[in-house]
Structure formats: structure tokens, C-alpha cells
Amino acid sequence: MNALLDRPTLLDVPEVAGLDLPKTPPTPDWLDTIGQATVTAAELRTMPVQPREALLAKWFLQADLGFIFAPRGVGKTWLTMLIARAIAEGSQAGQWKASKPRRVLYVDGEMALDLTKQRDLALAPQPSENLLYLHHEVVFERTGMVLNLTAPLVQEALVQHALANRVEVIFLDNLSCLFSGVKENDADSWEQILPWLLQLRRRRIAVVFVAHAGRNGFMRGTSRREDAAVWILSLSEPAALTEAASGARFVARFTKCRNTPSEDAPTLEWHFQRDGTDGVRVSCNPADQLAVFRSWIEDGLETCGDIASEMGISKGSVSKLAKRAQKAGWLAHKGRRYVLTSPEGQRQPYAD
Numbered sequence: 001m002n003a004l005l006d007r008p009t010l011l012d013v014p015e016v017a018g019l020d021l022p023k024t025p026p027t028p029d030w031l032d033t034i035g036q037a038t039v040t041a042a043e044l045r046t047m048p049v050q051p052r053e054a055l056l057a058k059w060f061l062q063a064d065l066g067f068i069f070a071p072r073g074v075g076k077t078w079l080t081m082l083i084a085r086a087i088a089e090g091s092q093a094g095q096w097k098a099s100k101p102r103r104v105l106y107v108d109g110e111m112a113l114d115l116t117k118q119r120d121l122a123l124a125p126q127p128s129e130n131l132l133y134l135h136h137e138v139v140f141e142r143t144g145m146v147l148n149l150t151a152p153l154v155q156e157a158l159v160q161h162a163l164a165n166r167v168e169v170i171f172l173d174n175l176s177c178l179f180s181g182v183k184e185n186d187a188d189s190w191e192q193i194l195p196w197l198l199q200l201r202r203r204r205i206a207v208v209f210v211a212h213a214g215r216n217g218f219m220r221g222t223s224r225r226e227d228a229a230v231w232i233l234s235l236s237e238p239a240a241l242t243e244a245a246s247g248a249r250f251v252a253r254f255t256k257c258r259n260t261p262s263e264d265a266p267t268l269e270w271h272f273q274r275d276g277t278d279g280v281r282v283s284c285n286p287a288d289q290l291a292v293f294r295s296w297i298e299d300g301l302e303t304c305g306d307i308a309s310e311m312g313i314s315k316g317s318v319s320k321l322a323k324r325a326q327k328a329g330w331l332a333h334k335g336r337r338y339v340l341t342s343p344e345g346q347r348q349p350y351a352d
Contacts, residue, residue: 055087055169055206057096058260062168063204065197065228069211069219070235075248077111077173078119078272079235080210082282084171085123088130094268094284102168105132107158109147109178113137122280132165134158136177148180155196162205170200173210175221184221194228217298231265232256238269239291247273247280251287253295262312267292289313293321294330294340302337 039047052062060066070076079093086093090101108116113135120127139147149155149172162170172178183189200207214220217236226232235250253267267287275281289311296307308318322338325331332341 052204054099055102056083056093056098057264059231059254059257059265060096060206061230061259062206063201064206064208064230064259065201066206066208067211067219067226067229067232068208068235069213069232070250071213071217071237074235074237074250075270075272076210076235078248078280079250079252079270080171080173080208081106081119082123082272083208084169085120085128085131087169088128089124094270094282095266101130103130103132103166104169104171105134105162105165105167106171106173107134107147107149107178108173109136109149110174118278119280121278122274123282125279132167147178149196150179150181150192152196159196159199159203159205162200163203167205169206169208171208171210175209175211187222187224190222190225194225197228226256229256230258234295236295239288239294247271251291251295253287253292255299262310266312267295289317290321290324293318294325297331297338297340302339304336304338307338 054061055064068076068080082093083096084104084106085091086096086098087102088104090098092098116133116135120131120133134147136147139145147154149158158170161167176184179193182192197207212220213234213236219226219232219234232255234253234255236253238249238251249269249271251267251269254262254265257265269285269287271281271283273281273283292311293307296310301307301310304315304318304322308315311318322331322333325338326333330341332339
């Protein structure tokens, strides 16, 4: 019995020379950190700060967080892949010109691999060396792993992968498929993603989310994730779309754009149409102003001044559009407010 009691415990084990035991990391001195990082207004004015470069046109800059959203089947992946390729090649997407070629990573969590391959070929006959694809099917086929960016380990791995490959822009297609376990309508769930996005921003890596629209036509899920967004691009079917129209045809409209005035980010109508071979023809033209006017009312704007500000036009131009809408029978004036008066003038619910 005494022999058992005399046996050494873990606390009695002598130190072994050369054994590298894990050490507790030092606690950061946040008081000192905050003190070092606080600058006066005078210091800020003289501090050398590298301006963020434009990636595409004037509305998309380095380190931006952007969203492209639309109902299912409208064409958001077509447009997103076109934008990704334009930035990778330093070319043009419609009226939007890229400043120079940059490394781009396109992460796909939903589309079938053969469709991704077909669309990449349709957009350009030659592959771009700057455009990288991380596809959920390839991940599973080669490793047996499932790509879920909700996991902190996967988030950190993607950051390191982007840095190692000098990636400047990451496209995430799409939000619901790549972030399993995140409750879309729960604002607190976004905290699982936001710190990672801020880490990428500090490294000047831009991130673009592709997201679905809900039944009301707005981006599905909590509005909290829109707070950190620099720009949000909404895609919707044009008012004059007919069943005979082929391909993907939609109107792209900025519902938020911090980088540039409204006149430098106009609403555009896009049409992606197969050319009879493996390619696709892409056309892009200014959208019909009356349709844009109606879209802003559908989004909740009610006054002439607010709509003029968002559309980048004068109040007089808005008043003329309102008179056209009243003559068409789908708009009424109630005091200073514009009100939709017929089902034809209201946003129709989309099937999820």
C-alpha cells in the first residue's frame, strides 16, 4: 500500500531535458495595443495610406464586400462568371472595364461540374491563367471532403490558399450552399462569417457573394449582412420579358453602392444568348428608365427626391416618369408619396 502511495504523480514527474512542452500563449496587452494604434487627426492626414485600386469600372474596388442576388434562374451565375473572367483577364464585362489582369478565385458550392465547365468555355474559347476554380464536386472527388466555409479551419485554409496564389478577388457562389449550418434569418449567425470577411478585407482581398432573392424579391436572409457590404447588385426580369425570349435576360440594378455616385453605376439590361455553337453572345444596354423607376418604388422608396437620388437623375425627370406611370394606370399620387395601384405594378412573388 505504501509503495502505491509513494509512486510519483503527474506533478512529481521531473523535467526531461530537451522535451518541448506546449506553452501557454502570452496574453496580449490590449491597453498597449490600443495606445500604439491610436493616432491624432494630424497624424492621420500625414500618414501614408495606399489608395484602393479599382477592380472593375468605378464601383468595384480592392477589399470590397459585394453581393449579387436574384431569384432562381434569372442569370446571376452567368453575370458573376462574366465579371470574374473580366477581372482575371483585365478585359470588359458589358460597359464595365477592368483596370488590369488580377488573380481571381471562383468558389462554386452548388452547380454541377459539367455546367460550370460548359459556361466557362461559352464565355471565352481560351482559358484564363488568372482564373482559378474551387468546385465542390472536385473537392469531394479528389479528397472525399465536403466544402463548408462555416468551419473556421476551412475559412483559414481558404485565406492561406488565396495568399499563396496571390488572389485578389474571391467569388462565393452561393451563400446558402457554401455556408451550411448558418441560419439565414438569424443576425447572430452572421458572426460566424463576418470576422473572416474582415480578415480578408484587411489583406485587401475582395469578396463577392452570390445569393438568392426571397419571395418578396429582396435578398433572402438577415439584413445585418448588408451592413458591411460596399455594394449590392440586384438582378430581376425586365418588365417587357416575354415567354419567347431565349437565354438569360435581366436588369442589373445597384441597391447600394458606396464607391461611386449613381450616375457612374447605371442600371443595365443584360442578355446572355447561345450563339448556336459552344459560345454565348452577351449584350448590355441601359435599362428602360420607367422600369427602373418602378423597381425603386417596389423597393420601398416613395418620394420624388429619394428616387431621384438613387437613380442619379433630376426631380423633374422623376416627375415625368411618374406621369407616364399614372397614364399607364399603375401609379397614384398620395400627397408627396408614390403608390402602386395595380397588380401589374407590384412585384410578383418568386417561387423558392
